[in-house]
Structures are given as C-alpha cells and as structure tokens.
Amino acid sequence: MVDKDLLSIQEARALVRAARKAQAEFAQLGQERVDGIIKAIADALYAQAEPLAALAVEETGFGKVQDKKVKNILASEKLYAAIKDMKTIGILSEDKEHKVTEIAVPMGVIAGIIPSTNPTSTTIYKSMIALKAGNAIVFTPHPSARKCIGRTVELIRGVLHDCGVCEDVVSVMSVPTLEGSTELMKIVDLILATGGPGMVKAAYSSGTPALGVGAGNVPAFIERSADIEDAVAKIFASKTFDNGTVCASEQSIVTEAVIADKVKAALVAHGAYFLEGEKLEKVKRVMERSNGAMNPEIVGRDAMYIAAKAGIEVPAGTRLLVSDEKGVGPRYPFSKEKLTALLGFYVVNDWKEACEMCHALLQNGGIGHSLAIHSRNEEVIREFGLKKPVSRLLVNTPSTHGAVGISTSLFPSFTLGCGTVGGSSTSDNVTPLNLMNIRRVAYDLGNAVCAAPAQQGYGQTHGQTHGKTYGQAEAQADAASLDVQAITAMILEQLKKMA
Numbered sequence: 001m002v003d004k005d006l007l008s009i010q011e012a013r014a015l016v017r018a019a020r021k022a023q024a025e026f027a028q029l030g031q032e033r034v035d036g037i038i039k040a041i042a043d044a045l046y047a048q049a050e051p052l053a054a055l056a057v058e059e060t061g062f063g064k065v066q067d068k069k070v071k072n073i074l075a076s077e078k079l080y081a082a083i084k085d086m087k088t089i090g091i092l093s094e095d096k097e098h099k100v101t102e103i104a105v106p107m108g109v110i111a112g113i114i115p116s117t118n119p120t121s122t123t124i125y126k127s128m129i130a131l132k133a134g135n136a137i138v139f140t141p142h143p144s145a146r147k148c149i150g151r152t153v154e155l156i157r158g159v160l161h162d163c164g165v166c167e168d169v170v171s172v173m174s175v176p177t178l179e180g181s182t183e184l185m186k187i188v189d190l191i192l193a194t195g196g197p198g199m200v201k202a203a204y205s206s207g208t209p210a211l212g213v214g215a216g217n218v219p220a221f222i223e224r225s226a227d228i229e230d231a232v233a234k235i236f237a238s239k240t241f242d243n244g245t246v247c248a249s250e251q252s253i254v255t256e257a258v259i260a261d262k263v264k265a266a267l268v269a270h271g272a273y274f275l276e277g278e279k280l281e282k283v284k285r286v287m288e289r290s291n292g293a294m295n296p297e298i299v300g301r302d303a304m305y306i307a308a309k310a311g312i313e314v315p316a317g318t319r320l321l322v323s324d325e326k327g328v329g330p331r332y333p334f335s336k337e338k339l340t341a342l343l344g345f346y347v348v349n350d351w352k353e354a355c356e357m358c359h360a361l362l363q364n365g366g367i368g369h370s371l372a373i374h375s376r377n378e379e380v381i382r383e384f385g386l387k388k389p390v391s392r393l394l395v396n397t398p399s400t401h402g403a404v405g406i407s408t409s410l411f412p413s414f415t416l417g418c419g420t421v422g423g424s425s426t427s428d429n430v431t432p433l434n435l436m437n438i439r440r441v442a443y444d445l446g447n448a449v450c451a452a453p454a455q456q457g458y459g460q461t462h463g464q465t466h467g468k469t470y471g472q473a474e475a476q477a478d479a480a481s482l483d484v485q486a487i488t489a490m491i492l493e494q495l496k497k498m499a
C-alpha cells in the first residue's frame, strides 16, 4: 500500500512535469489564439455558473447558491470583459523615442492554492488569468472543496481539448495533502496563494517566488455625516452575500456615539439581533475552535443556523447576530475575522477614536486587507485613505462587492493583495499582469558615456569601471583597505603576545 502523502507528492511532480511540457507549446500561441481560448473558457464556465455554485454549497456547506453563482459569473464573464483587451503575449510595446521594447515572458507553471470559501470562482479566475499570461496552472484544492474544484477544472480541460490545446496547462491534484502541496510549491515557478495566514506563510517559506494573499478583518466605519439607512442597507447586502464568506466582507461596525442609537435602530430594522448575556456566551462557545481559529461548522451559515447551533432562540427572520463589543484581541471573538452571519459593534466618541479602533481591529488579523467607510465628509475619507494600513479603502459601498470589483471600478478579482504590511508581496487585486515577467530590450542612446581609456595614473594599471576612469574614490577605497590590513596585522600581533 502506498502512503497518501507519498501519492500526493508523486502526483504533484507528475502534474508539474506534464504542465511544463504543455506550457512550452501553449506559450507559442499568439495573443489572438490565447484570447480565443480564454473567451471559450469564459463562455463555457458562465453557462455552468449555477451548477458549480450548487456543487460548492453542497460539498462545503458554506454560502448560498444564488450568490456563488454571482461569484462564478464575476470570475468568468466579467473577468473576461476586463482582460480581453490586455496585451499579455509577445511584444507589449515598442518605444521608438526611448529605444526600449517590452516583451511579455510567461512565468511558466503556477501553483494555484484555493480556499474553501470561494472554491469554484477562484479556480475559474486563476485559470483564466494564468492562461491569459501564457502560463500553466496546477491547483491544490482545499480538502473540503475537492469535488467542486475538480469539476471546475474538468470543465476547463474540456474546453481546452475542444480548442485543440493540451489540457495539461490546467490540472488539479486529486490527492491533496499538506505534503503534496508543499512539494508542489517547491517545484513550480510561482505560487498564487489565496487563503489564511498559515498557508500564506507556507507559500512564502517555500523558497519559490510567491504571490500570497491572506485574511481580512474588515471594519466598516459609519461616520456621523453618513446616510445611515444607505450605509446599513449596504452592510447587510455585503455581509449576507454568500453568508459572509468573502474575505472582504464586514466583520465589525464602528460608529460614533452621536449617531449610535440611529445606527442600532437601522440595524435592527434590517434584521440584526443584538446578543446579550447567556445568549452571547452560548454563541461565543460555538464560534471558535479550541486554538482560537474560526469554527468551520459555522462559517458561511445564516444567522438562524448559528442560533440553532448555539442553542438559543432569536426572532424569526433574524439575518445577523451582533455583539455590542468593548474589547479587541484574542479574548474577544467578535473582534476577529468571522466569515459568517456574525458582526461586532463598536461605539466611539469621534472619528479620531474610530481611526484607532479600526486600526486595532485590522491589527487583530486583517492588516493590509480592506476597510470600509460610510461618510459624506471628504476630509475624514482622505485622512483614512492616507493613514490606514489597508490596500483598499472602500467608500460608501458594500465592502464585499466593492473589493472584488462589482460595485467599484477595482479589478474583478478573487485574490486581493494585502501589501507588505499584511505579509503579502502585492497590494493589488491580482490580474494577469501580475503573472508575467517583462523582458526589456534597451538600445544604446548614442550619448557616448564610454570615454577613451585614461593615459596615466591608476587608469593605466587598474583599467576602468563603468566607463569612468579609475580615480580618487577608488584610490581612497584602496587606502582604506590598506588601513584594514595594517589593523588586522596589529591585532594578530597582540593576540600572539597574549598567547
């Protein structure tokens, strides 16, 4: 019997070998042909948006079919519209004036790491952006979403086959284990990793170049000048979309004391239930695992499900369970990322305190990701834009829809960079442009920087460096190195005496 981890490692190697061969051929196709293939994939996967959504919900238990369908459409039809005119293959530009030509060079074989929360949409999106830039991609699925990710890849491979392209440019591991993923990450050319902090760290520790993007813990600040009804309606739309599985969904509301009662009333009118006493304690008990991580049994579920799981009664039609919170940190589960129908609620005195509270919440697991603000005060919005450690400040918009480019002009994406502050090598909404190298062919400008060799002095014996005559600076450096030799000799002499 072969051990599962060995099987998984072997599979990773075999898939990468096949992908490498297929990618070498794929990279020879011109831009037009590649674009035709991407269009065919977009059309085919758009047509399957609903069945794939249903499969993902059935397998993971997370989210809602109609919203996962929207995500699949964003990852196919909408993404195609955003990338169709991008130049990504061959010569990108020829600047005659500055004499530089830019040529796209595919990165090669990419490892695609897929989270359980957006499994089918992220697989469609990563396949399309990888291929658009001339790469192959090998996926390692989240074990709890293996079937729906496998089905998505199967559909994409079918399209590739119909287009007369070797299917191995897109493949997926059928035996995903940590050991297999680790091997995959070692032998590819780039890791495109989307998930929690453990996985992002593993990707960056592999020694392979990586684009790893991690967790969010998005606060939504409702400032005193905001249209409260509009803000609350948008937060509900965002937080209940796919039962809150999107990493950019709101995790807490921060608001000012002067409007807190109105905000609370609007939340209750939309279906929020403020937990207190024993009910709050019971919910806290099912929120987390013993190590403080999110409990997958309540991720991507609606409020009534969580209430039943916690063994509490809430009014019929409750859409969000809210906790009026005072603290932030490991002892306050409502101050962390929840990705379900749970929301923290914080009241502060003014926007400056709100700034600090948002900062503390971001530090608590979502630094570098996103923050939402609802305000009509441009000065406050600008201050937040200038000071907050996030890669997206989402203004007067549902943060889920805003961050992934549905309700804003941000690029449609399921991999949202968190910047270096968030341990990520990018702050972008990742696009095909992040998945290619650019070779620059630079011609001499004819401005004669190469002077003739010097006739005397150091130049005669030591030649030249970078077209400049060997001069004073180098002579000083030599003198300094002589000093070092003299000092070393002195130290050795002292040591001899001491011995």
Ligand code: NAD
Pocket: 113, 114, 115, 116, 117, 118, 140, 141, 142, 143, 178, 181, 182, 194, 195, 196, 197, 198, 199, 202, 203, 213, 214, 215, 216, 246, 247, 337, 414, 415, 416, 417
């Ligand atoms: P996860 O980190 O548990 O899993 C993601 C993937 O990484 C899975 O395929 C898993 O098998 C693999 N993995 C996990 N640990 C690994 C390790 N040490 N070595 C190798 N592979 C490993 O994530 P999840 O629970 O499915 O997704 C939810 C998390 O992802 C949330 O924190 C959410 O905020 C984040 N997320 C971020 C983005 C973004 O764009 N920034 C998008 C979606 C999800």
